[in-house]
Amino acid sequence: MTTGNGAGTGGVGTVPPTEIERALSAAVAGGSAEAVVELLARTRLYVLVARLHADIPGWTAPLPTVRDEATRRTCVPVLTQGMLPPWHPEWVFREVGLDELARTWPYDVRRLAVNHGTPYAAMAAARPGRLKAWLKAVERLGGPERGMLLTDSGGPLHGPLAHGLALGAHLAVTNGLIWNRLGAAYENYATDRARLRRPWGIQHRAEYRDRLASLMRNQLVGRVQEAVLRTRQTLAARTGRTPTHEEWAEAVARAFTTRDADDRALAERSLRWITLYEDRLRADGALAPDGRVDTLAAFDLGRAVNVVRLALGARYTDPYEAEQDVLRLGELARSAYSSWPDFSLGYLMARLVHRAEDDGPEAAEATYRQSLAEHRTLTQDPASPYRNLPWS
Numbered sequence: 150m151t152t153g154n155g156a157g158t159g160g161v162g163t164v165p166p167t168e169i170e171r172a173l174s175a176a177v178a179g180g181s182a183e184a185v186v187e188l189l190a191r192t193r194l195y196v197l198v199a200r201l202h203a204d205i206p207g208w209t210a211p212l213p214t215v216r217d218e219a220t221r222r223t224c225v226p227v228l229t230q231g232m233l234p235p236w237h238p239e240w241v242f243r244e245v246g247l248d249e250l251a252r253t254w255p256y257d258v259r260r261l262a263v264n265h266g267t268p269y270a271a272m273a274a275a276r277p278g279r280l281k282a283w284l285k286a287v288e289r290l291g292g293p294e295r296g297m298l299l300t301d302s303g304g305p306l307h308g309p310l311a312h313g314l315a316l317g318a319h320l321a322v323t324n325g326l327i328w329n330r331l332g333a334a335y336e337n338y339a340t341d342r343a344r345l346r347r348p349w350g351i352q353h354r355a356e357y358r359d360r361l362a363s364l365m366r367n368q369l370v371g372r373v374q375e376a377v378l379r380t381r382q383t384l385a386a387r388t389g390r391t392p393t394h395e396e397w398a399e400a401v402a403r404a405f406t407t408r409d410a411d412d413r414a415l416a417e418r419s420l421r422w423i424t425l426y427e428d429r430l431r432a433d434g435a436l437a438p439d440g441r442v443d444t445l446a447a448f449d450l451g452r453a454v455n456v457v458r459l460a461l462g463a464r465y466t467d468p469y470e471a472e473q474d475v476l477r478l479g480e481l482a483r484s485a486y487s488s489w490p491d492f493s494l495g496y497l498m499a500r501l502v503h504r505a506e507d508d509g510p511e512a513a514e515a516t517y518r519q520s521l522a523e524h525r526t527l528t529q530d531p532a533s534p535y536r537n538l539p540w541s
Contacts, residue, residue: 194250224265226262241462297322311538313475364452430521
C-alpha cells in the first residue's frame with residue numbers, strides 16, 4: 150500500500166503527511182499511553198472496506214484484523230487522514246471514532262494498530278478496561294477536532310491544481326479536513342454520499358455533473374444578491390468611485406422596478422445584509438475602509454471544489470476528471486477575483502447573507518464569528534495556501 154505522501158507502508162518517511170501524524174509520532178515518542186489515547190480521541194480514524202460491502206443497505210462490515218509480526222498479536226488496523234492510500238474504484242474507507250471502536254470491538258482482540266507498518270504507527274491496548282477509557286476520552290474531548298488547517302505535505306502545494314483545491318479551504322477548515330487532496334475519501338464513503346444527497350440532491354453521476362455545471366456558472370449563489378452587487382459595481386465603474394449607500398439603494402430600486410414584488414423585497418433585504426456585514430468586516434479589520442465585495446461567486450466556486458471532492462469519495466467521478474474540474478474552477482475564480490483575500494471575503498459574505506436571509510441576523514451571529522475566524526486563519530496563518538500560493 151502507498152500512502153498519500155508517497156511513503157510505502159514498509160518505508161521510512163522523512164516528513165509526516167500532516168500535523169496529525171507528527172503529533173502522533175510525538176505522543177508515541179513521549180511514552181505516554183494516555184497521551185496517545187487522548188490524541189486518537191480527537192482524530193478521525195479510518196478502516197478499509199470493500200465498496201461491495203459498503204453499498205449493502207443497513208449492514209456494516211465487521212472491523213478488519215491483521216497480525217502484527219513483531220508482537221505476534223492480532224490487531225484492528227486503522228489509518229489517520231494523512232495515511233489514506235490513493236483512490237481506488239472498489240475500495241473505500243469508513244470513518245470510525247475511538248468511541249465507536251470501543252463499542253464494536255472484537256472480544257478476542259487486544260490491540261489497536263494505528264498506521265500499522267508505517268513510520269507514523271502507534272499501538273494502543275484494547276483490554277475491556279482500556280475500552281472504557283476510550284469512551285471517557287471521547288466524551289471529555291468531544292471527538293475529532295474541527296476548525297483547523299490541515300495540509301498534506303505530499304499533496305499539491307504549488308501550481309494550478311493546488312490553487313484550485315485551495316478554493317475549497319474554507320469548508321476543509323470548518324470540518325478539520327485536509328484541503329489539498331483529491332483522494333480516497335473527502336470525509337468518508339457513506340458521509341460523502343449522504344452530503345451529496347442532502348443538500349445537493351445528487352444520487353448518481355448524471356446529477357453530479359449537472360449540479361457541478363450550475364455551480365461553475367454561479368447559478369446557485371443567488372441571482373438577486375448578485376444583481377444587487379452588480380448594480381453597485383456598474384455604478385462605481387461609471388463614476389470612478391464607490392457610490393454612497395443612498396446612491397446604491399436608489400440604483401437598486403431603479404434596477405428592480407420591473408421585477409416582481411418578491412424580488413424587490415429580497416433586493417432590499419440583501420442590500421441591508423451586505424451593508425451590515427461590510428461595516429462589521431471593516432470594523433474588525435478584515436475589509437479595508439474603502440473596500441467592498443463585488444461578487445459572491447466565491448461561494449459557488451468554493452463549494453464546487455468540495456462537491457468534486459465529495460463526488461470523488463462517493464465514486465461518482467475519477468481522479469483525472471476531478472483534477473480537470475478543479476483546474477477549471479481555479480480558472481473561473483481567477484477571472485472573478487484579483488486576490489485570495491477578495492475571494493475569501495466573497496465566500497464569507499455569501500455565507501452570511503444567506504444565513505441572515507434564512508434565519509435572521511441573530512442566528513447569523515455564530516456564522517459571522519466562525520467565518521471571520523476561518524478568514525483570518527486562511528489569510529494570516531503562515532502555513533495557509535492563501536499565504537503561499539500566488540493568485541495569478
